[in-house]
Amino acid sequence: MFLINCPFCGERDQSEFSSGGEAHIVRPKQPTELSDDEWAEYLFMRKNIKGIQFERWNHVHGCRKWFNVVRDTSNDKILSVYKMGEKPPVNYK
Amino acid sequence: MPNYRIHKTEYIDETKRVSFKYDGKTYFGYEGDTLASALLANGIHLVGRSFKYHRPRGIVSCGAEEPNAICQIGSKKDLTEPNVRATELELYEGLEASSQNCWPNVKFDIGGINNFISPLIPAGFYYKTFMWPKSFWKKVYEPLIRLSAGLGKSPTEPDPDIYDHKYVHYDVLVIGGGVSGIIAAKMAAKNNFKTLLVDDKKILGGSTIYQNNDSIKIDDKLSSEWLKNEIQEIKKLSNLTIKTRTSIAAYHGYNFLLAKENLTDHLPEEKKKNKIRQRLWKIRAKKVVIATGSIERPLVFNNNDRPGILLSNSINKYLDYYGVTCGENIILFTNNDSAYETSISLHKKGIKNIIVDLRKSASSELIKQAESLGIKIYFNHVVTNTFGYRKINSLEIMKLSEDGNTTVGNKIRLSCDCLGMSGGWTPMVHMHTQSGGKLDFRDEDQVFLPKENSEDQISVGSCNGDFDLENIIDKTVNKINKFLDIDNQDYQDTNIICSKENDKRNIWLLPNKIPLGKTKCFIDFQNDSTAKDIKLALKEGFRSIEHVKRYTTTGMATDQGKLSNMHALGIIADTAGVKMGTLGTTTFRPPFTPLTFGTLVGRNVGKFFEVVRKTSMHEWHVENNAEFENVGQWKRPWYYPKNGENMHDAVQRESKAARDSAGILDASTLGKIDIQGTDASEFLNRVYTNAWSKLAIGKCRYGLMLNEDGMVYDDGVTTRISENHYLMTTTTGGAANVLSKLEDYLQTEWPELDVYLTSVTDHYSTASICGPNSKKILNKLFPNLDLSDENFPHMSFKEDKLENINCRIMRISFTGEQSYEINIESKYGHSLWKMCIEAGKEFNLTPYGTETMHLLRAEKGFIIVGQDTDGTMTPSDLQMDWIVSKKKFDFIGKRSLYRSDTVREDRKQLVGLLTDDPKEILEEGSQIISDVKSKPIDMLGHVTSSYFSPNLNKSIALAVVRSGKTMKGQKLIIPMENKNINVTVSDTIFLDKENKRLNA
Ligand SMILES: [Zn+2]
Secondary structure, three states: OOEEEEOOOEEEEHHHOEEEEEOOOOOOOOHHHOOHHHHHHHHHOOOOOOOEEEEEEEOOOOOOOEEEEEEEOOOOEEEEEEEOOOOOOHHHO | OOOOEOOOOOOOEEEEEEEEEEOOEEEEEEEOOEHHHHHHHOOOOEEEEOOOOOOEEEOOOOOOOOOOOEEEEOOOOOOOEEEEEOOOOEOOOOOEEEEOOOOEOOOOEHHHHHHHOHHHOOOOHHHHHOOOOHHHHHHHHHHHHHHHOOOOOOOOOOOOOEEEEEEEEEEEEEEOOOHHHHHHHHHHHHOOOOEEEEOOOOOOOOOHHHOOOOOOEEOOEEHHHHHHHHHHHHHOOOOEEEEOOEEEEEEEOOOEEEEEEEOOOOOOHHHHOOOEEEEEEEEEEEEEEEOOOEEEOOOEOOOOOOOOEEEHHHHHHHHHOOOEOOOOEEEEEEOOOHHHHHHHHHHHOOOEEEEEEOOOOOOOHHHHHHHHOOOOEEEOEEEEEEEOOOOOOEEEEEEEOOOOOOEEEEEEEEEOOEEEEEOOEEEOOHHHHHOOOOEEEEOOOOEEEEOOOEOOEEEOHHHHOOOOHHHHHHHHHHHHHHHOOOOOOOOOOOOEEOOOOOOOOOOOEOOOOOOHHHOOOEEEOOOOEEHHHHHHHHHOOOOOHHHHHHHHOOOOOOOOOOOOHHHHHHHHHHHHOOOHHHOOOOOOOOOOOOOOHHHHHOOOOHHHOOOOEOOOOHHHHHHOOOEEEEEOOEEEEEEOOOOOOOHHHHHHHHHHHHHHOOEEEEOOOOEEEEEEOOOHHHHHHHHEOOOOOOOOOOEEEEEEEEOOOOOEEEEEEEEEEEOOEEEEEEOOOOHHHHHHHHHHHHHHHOOOOOOEEEEOOOOEEEEEEEOOOHHHHHHHHOOOOOOOOOOOOOOEEEEEEEOOEEEEEEEOOOOOOOEEEEEEEHHHHHHHHHHHHHHHHHHOOEEOOHHHHHHHHHHOOOOOOOOOOOOOOOOOOOOOHHHOOOOOOOOOOOHHHHOOOOOOOOOEEEEEEEEOOOOOOOOOOOEEEOOOOOOOOOOOEEEEEEEEEOOOOEEEEEEEEEOHHHOOOOEEEEEOOOOEEEEEEEOOOOOOOOOHHHHO
16 A cells, blocks of 8 residues: 655545556647547557556545656555656656 | 363463353363363364365464364354464353364264375365366265365354454554564664554563573573563553554555454453454554564474374473463474473473484584483484374384485384474564565575565564574664664663574475375365375476465465465475575465454444435435435435335336426436636537537536547536536536546646636535426426526526525426426525425426436437446447537547547447337347347347336337447347347437427
């Protein structure tokens, strides 16, 4: 059970949060100009990394804010949290 | 009756005699006993039958590792518990226990016949039966397995006990109250760490608390005396919480642990009443010290499972802690020094005993002490067989060859009434590995040890492979100082004297002249797997320890292989000729010992199982005999039976009344989201498929919301209240998810939009009045409101007051009738409802529930998201192309509507179905086909909604059918169990296609 440091509320139990999958997938600005393959890439394709992964989490039973998390999936350590719109920490590239 | 209680100890209160029943017979013990110690005091060793061969089995240990002495407690239908370990169960007045897995009784057991046919039950027996003829399985194996399988009985009625959950936070959690745990807890608490110390036993002290050998001393005192002093001291520390009878069940990531505290299991019946039985502690600790100790290993030799054969150290505990001897003529069989402590203890109490030691020779303080007491020691010898059916009465030993691979010389027969075995010690690394820690293998004494300690977790004491007291104390002190970054000097001058073990010899499967196939060398006592089974599994090609474990069921019983896993690994390594450290171990999964369901569930039972949501009108519905339907957490009126009506009759009456005169529905549960901001219109444009910018203030519009994959997600009517203010309604079940989805897009994709969302579902109550007389009823309620179709047309909104209370009135319709939804602040909901009912009396205003609502909307072909859709339906599949804007640049899901898959013409599409026999009502979920003869039968779709319409006087249904749009007028078949029903594909709108009733 993770302890997640919500950037707005502080450390809370994982049961207050819901996970929203991979982070930094930007919705295409002009979907109509994409081919089926390009749209499918946006819509369906997600990474499943053993190691450092960038994820979206929502403090759903708290402030209801979405934010980003850097998590090492091999040991579940959360390395960093940062707000939506902020750039991912460069040291985890 | 025999009495094996031979001396007094401070842990047994002989002034408090306790009577208990075991297998129907009454016995006596004392306060302080466990069920196991009390049975042993009465000379009872035989406590059960083994799982597969039904061999007689006795008490083996004194703790959580016990494989045999598991029993059923109590016999009431609601209060009986199986698989309780007699070695952990504290004795109380009135305890009723019985042995498990032995029908008809423990002494005469029919399943014992399995023992003689055991060549027929090899490793993988259960798997192999699946490969044999089916007829064999039904007639032979299943009855056999069912008869002999099963550990205990579960209660058949709800658990009457109270259970509790509690969250706690600590700086330091120490698991285990033995000598190292006590030292760690004291050091932490004295250095300002808020500390919790848990131990599963009744008192602290571990195995040192009853240690009384003079060769082991701390500061010139017996180690037990020294430790008692320490315990007195830590009890005074204000920073330290001590929880005994508390065991850690699971160690999760981020130092989140679950502990079970036993509060009343040791109390007599009358004192248990109205008290919390068990509490689940949910612990978050900044740092965790694991001091869980180690358990003694058995030895694997022929017939090592007879009653009267125990672990050597358990014999010691029964003697020195409980005052009970396990026999009068005891043999100790060992490969290490610890059995010598037992031997010396027994000797001092006058119990005759001899030692059989695997090692060629050994020298240490303990061994010298035993020798000087004149205790007979057979070095370099091995037990090759034991005798006695219900209890051991003698055994044979032989000399070991130089290499230890075989036996030499003559058999020596020795009589005994008890055998203690000690195969060394296994550190309890469960907690370390449960938390994700890795293990290392130490060759010299064949143990797995925690590989590394992290900054927030550490293992100390014998669970870390430190076995003698000097090592334990010195290393614990050093490690804790480093771990907590403190400089505690409490133990600087502690003077420890203890015997040091110098000689080791380990043989996993002891040699025997008898071929392995003819021996019974048990590894897992509870699941009856032998060394032969393991070897057979290897011969059949199994290599991975995880596979061998499952194939032979070794380590898979309720004790989870605490005594057997190491031997299984050792024998696999020896047989395969590989180093044991390279094999890895099986996974240690929580819980460490079984938990009751009650503990896990806590107080979330009965009406606390889930939150129940009720509308403001709920009491009225109850008073008017409504039957309720659960919709999410909501209780919604389903129908209102009158004069003994059944559901069908009630729904037919309600449906007819709504169309003939007027009906009223409690619509409060629909999700309501208040949307405000200068970009509110633009936001709606992006989330709904149709256009919203041009919706006039005071008007309402129906919207369909898609997922990004183009599939219908939710629907509802949204009203424009003012320039930058909308009120969106969602389905009852979808309300929370829709809000989450909208928030997600607003926060992450379109943060530039000026939009604010507020859930107001609970803030407003809604009464929906429909039918040709609805306008007249509204006029009575709101006499000043101009209800003319010109001023207040369909799909528009007005505000008015009902006795000074503001109401929002929407003229919208889910039934196809002229219809008004009146919204009022929730606290006035009940009054509003009663005023509506009063005003509607002269018009036969009929309350109707969800079933009638579903029927009425189906007559009009309106979909219900989640009933007629299932996450695979596009608007076009629903024949709702009209609601998808062609002009809008983008909206959620737009691009997916012309993916190659979504434009396929043979997708399942929504159609109407009419049965050839208008009285025949289809079953929702029925399959639809066109040809009964084709093989395999081509499945075209299924029925999603089906009703008998009283207004049309015929059966109607909605269905999804492959290429359904092109099939109007076509005949199809609904195959049922004993007949085929003929249907014709129709339009989805069955009633009032021209919408005349909306303005009637
Ligand atoms: Zn938060």
